[in-house]
Amino acid sequence: MTLTELRYILAVATTRHFGRAADACHVSQPTLSVAVKKLEEELSLQIFERNGEITLTPMGEQIVAQAQRVLEEADALKQMAKAGQDQLSVPLRLGVIYTLAPGILPCLIPRLQPLAPKMPLLIEENYTSRLCELLRQGKLDAMLLAQPFNDSGLEVLPLFDEPFVVATPREHPWAKAGQPVPPAQLAEDDVLLLGAGNCFRDQVLQVCPALNRGGQAGLQRTLEGSSLATIRQMVASGMGITVLPVTQVAEGEPSHRLLSILPFAGGAPNRRIVLAWRKRFPRPQAIDVLQQALRSCVLSGVDWLEQPQAA
16 A cells, blocks of 8 residues: 555545546556555455446545545655754645635735745635645645635634625716615626635625526626636626625726725625634644734735634
8 A cells, every 4th residue: 555546546536537536646547547446455345436427435435534634644744854943944835715815915925925035835726625625635734715614624713804895887876876785785786796616606695695586686697717806897897796805806906996895784794714724734833924924914994803812
């Protein structure tokens, strides 16, 4: 049994496909298939059912879970060896959700670099589910994302609550009225949203459930695979309205003069932004410095939460 074989079965369990798993592991499919079969024979059990669709057997689920823990520990050993006596001397692999990265990274990096000049950031922008998967696989060291998510086995530090605002074209009737917008009123207009699978889209639909009824009170427009930056430009062009996290308002952009930013009525909905990392991560100094740099950032419309006192 080798670490390579454990990586292969974890890749198959993640992708549910031998071809895609081989691509992810940068090997040929026959090489991966032979290695998985060899491991099954060594363990005298079947890890995967191969009936047109790849699924885990009940014992296979336990084997894969244990394989992931073994690989995490192996990665921890490598991290310790690389860091040596200086935990700030090697890159930090940081995951950030798509809807947060443009608002926080331009502020974070200039504040982190003087604190840890030998610790550049390797940044992965992705969806929440994918970042959590990469963190548990040891391919990320920490991540910045919004709750909720499956945080079992992770250390989670709340950072700030980010309010939501409504963005409309400058000449929109709501902008001329200058009044806070009731959440239910969103369904009266064309609302531009991110594509399915993005957690911020889901949060907006929770704020105004009526948006799920596309085709009734107002046409819900969904931009599959787009970004908040693109949606913001479409709103500036007069295409419709949208909801933004306050850090995505981008007041410095030329198109901002074509927008009106309105608060919600009755208290702004928000999302809680947190920093998360594995409990056994062997570089606590790197996490401490990252926290320090984050808390020195000044983000418009955001108040940082008090840091919990050490026991």
